[in-house]
Structures are given as C-alpha cells and as structure tokens.
Amino acid sequence: MIRTRIVPLALTAAATAMALTACSADGGDTEASSAASTAASAVDTSLTDVQEAGVLVVGTEGTYRPFTFHDEGSGDLTGYDVDVITAVADKLGVDVQFEETAWDAIFAGLEAGRFDVIANQVGISPERQEKYTFSTPYTYSTGVVVVKAGNDDIHSYEDLAGKTAAQSLTSNYGEEAKAAGATIEAVDGWAQSIALVEQGRVDATINDKLTFLDYVNSTGSDAVKVAAEGADVAESALAFRGGSDALAAAASDALAELAADGTLAELSQKYFGADVSVAS
Incomplete structure (x- = not known):
C-alpha cells in the first residue's frame, strides 16, 4: 500500500525511507498472501477426504457382466470390477459404497x-486423460477372431478375406472385419454372433477377448475357439476426477500390492479363467 504523508523537511529523508520500507513490507505481505491462497486452492485433498469420510464411493453400472452385475441367486452386486475396487478400498483402510449409474451418465456423476x-x-484414451485422472491399468484386452472348433481355415485377420463374419455394424470390430475383407452378417451383439458361429452359419466373429473368456468360463462351451488375436491392447483402469492425483496414486499402490500378492490373478481366474490383469 502507498501512503502519502505531509512532514517537516528535516524528516523527509527518514520518512521516505520508512515509507519505502513499509511499502516493501506491505507488498511482500500481499504477494505472500496471494501465493498462499493459490497454493491452498491447489492442494489435492482427494485422498484425505476419502480417509476422513471412511468410505470410497464408487460409480458402476451393475448391468455389465462379468465386470459389474447382480448375482441371479442372491441379487448382490458382484463382478470383476466390483471385487477389484472392494479390495482396493480395503487396502486404503476404508469401506466401499456403490452408486449404480447408467453408463451414459456415469462420467457426469463423477x-x-x-x-x-x-x-x-x-478404457484409457487420450481424450479421457485430458479430463480425468487414471490409476494404473488392472485389465488388458485385445480383439480376437472367434471361429467354430475344428475350423482350420482361419489363422489370422488376413484369412477373413472372402469369409463371412457376424458383427454389429456400429462396432469397431465390425470395421476391422470389413477392412480384412470379410462379408458382414449384421447382428445385434455378442449373443447372436456366437450363436451363428457355433451353428456354422458364419465363419467367424471378431470381438473382445474378455467377452469370449467370460462366455467360455460361464458356459463351459468347447464349441468355439480363438483363431487369431489382434495386436492392439486395450487398457482399463479406475477413473477419478481430474486433479485427484493423491487418491489415484494411492489406488495404484493398492493395485500393485494386489498384483504382487496374487489377488488380481485370482480374481481374473474366477471371472475369466485366465489372468487378464497383465498384458500378455
């Protein structure tokens, strides 16, 4: 702050010096206060907020088998992701509370x-990373070409040329099948695709490896097999609000512990019959 004083001439020099000193001190206080305010507003309390509340609140669909769904017998919420985040919360020393939310509204809820x-x-993507903070991945998956058991004509994506593939027209996998030269038999989803493959009405379908593993694990089917696997690996992780670095880092540490003690591998085997928590 600048102060104006009327003083005798003899005191001018001293007064000027005092005023300058005061000015410097006031300016320093203002700058320090501003810096402190900025620092305070930048403090990441995401982890301490959860620890103080004693609960980690989790958004999940509850309708996406085998990741998050309701057990047909008990009606309880269960699934691979449900078990993973419950184990993470346990590592953090807090309870877990699920808020079931439709996928279309789940990011808005976060x-x-x-x-x-x-x-x-x-799934981790550059677009999402611009808005959200992610943990380390805990699920890895690829696209796979699924054929009827005994089919020895298809061993690669290139072998789909001239063959018929059952695909959802709007899916990325449908585009991959087209690019490989396959004729597309349009279907609504995985259930129709795999039925047509098993019946021999189409040669193949391209789909997510996790979907295939869950199907085989839950049905015990030996009527189909993976003929080829894509090179691109999709990574899935826990998603936090942007700036929640402390909470995301703690969750990543918990996931590392769960990987080291075999929990993630055990949960993978439970739901998929294979370890999907590591990149193959």
Missing part, C-alpha cells in the same frame, strides 16, 4: 461429485 471413482472397465 464430475458432479456423486462418487469418488468409476470402476466399470473404463
């Missing part, structure tokens, strides 16, 4: 603060 994290096979 941004609005309805929950602390999304556990719902959220």
Whole structure:
C-alpha cells in the first residue's frame, strides 16, 4: 500500500525511507498472501477426504457382466470390477459404497461429485486423460477372431478375406472385419454372433477377448475357439476426477500390492479363467 504523508523537511529523508520500507513490507505481505491462497486452492485433498469420510464411493453400472452385475441367486452386486475396487478400498483402510449409474451418465456423476471413482472397465484414451485422472491399468484386452472348433481355415485377420463374419455394424470390430475383407452378417451383439458361429452359419466373429473368456468360463462351451488375436491392447483402469492425483496414486499402490500378492490373478481366474490383469 502507498501512503502519502505531509512532514517537516528535516524528516523527509527518514520518512521516505520508512515509507519505502513499509511499502516493501506491505507488498511482500500481499504477494505472500496471494501465493498462499493459490497454493491452498491447489492442494489435492482427494485422498484425505476419502480417509476422513471412511468410505470410497464408487460409480458402476451393475448391468455389465462379468465386470459389474447382480448375482441371479442372491441379487448382490458382484463382478470383476466390483471385487477389484472392494479390495482396493480395503487396502486404503476404508469401506466401499456403490452408486449404480447408467453408463451414459456415469462420467457426469463423477464430475458432479456423486462418487469418488468409476470402476466399470473404463478404457484409457487420450481424450479421457485430458479430463480425468487414471490409476494404473488392472485389465488388458485385445480383439480376437472367434471361429467354430475344428475350423482350420482361419489363422489370422488376413484369412477373413472372402469369409463371412457376424458383427454389429456400429462396432469397431465390425470395421476391422470389413477392412480384412470379410462379408458382414449384421447382428445385434455378442449373443447372436456366437450363436451363428457355433451353428456354422458364419465363419467367424471378431470381438473382445474378455467377452469370449467370460462366455467360455460361464458356459463351459468347447464349441468355439480363438483363431487369431489382434495386436492392439486395450487398457482399463479406475477413473477419478481430474486433479485427484493423491487418491489415484494411492489406488495404484493398492493395485500393485494386489498384483504382487496374487489377488488380481485370482480374481481374473474366477471371472475369466485366465489372468487378464497383465498384458500378455
């Protein structure tokens, strides 16, 4: 602050010096206060907020088998992602509370603060990384070409040329099948695709490896097999609000512990019959 004083001439020099000193001190206080305010506003309390609340609130669909769904017998919420995030919360020393939310609204719920994290096979992408903070991945998957058991004509994506593939027209996998030269038999989803393959009405379908593993694990089917696997690996992780670095880092540490003690591999085997927690 600049102060104006009327003083006798003899005191001018001293007064000027004092005023300059005061000015410097006031300016320093203002700058320090501003810096402190900025630092305070930048403090990441995401982890301490959860620890103080004693609960990690989780957004998940509850309708996406085998990742998050309701057990037909008990009606309880279960699934690979449900078990993983429950184990993470246990490592953090807090309870877990699930908020079931439709996928189309799940990111809006996270941004609005309805929950602390999304556990719902959220794929990591550059676009999402610009808005959200991610843990380390805990699921890895690729696209696979599924054929009827005994089919020895298809061993690669290139072998789909001239063959018929059952695909959803709007899916990335449908585009891959087209690019490989396959004739597309349009279907609504995986259930129709795999039925047509098993019946021999189409030669193949391209789909997510996790979907295939869950199908075989849950049905025990030996009527189909993986003929080829794509090179691109999709990674899924826990998604947090942007700036929640402390909470995401703690979750990543917990996931590392769960990988080291075999928990993630055990959960993978439970739901998929294979370890999907590591990149193959």
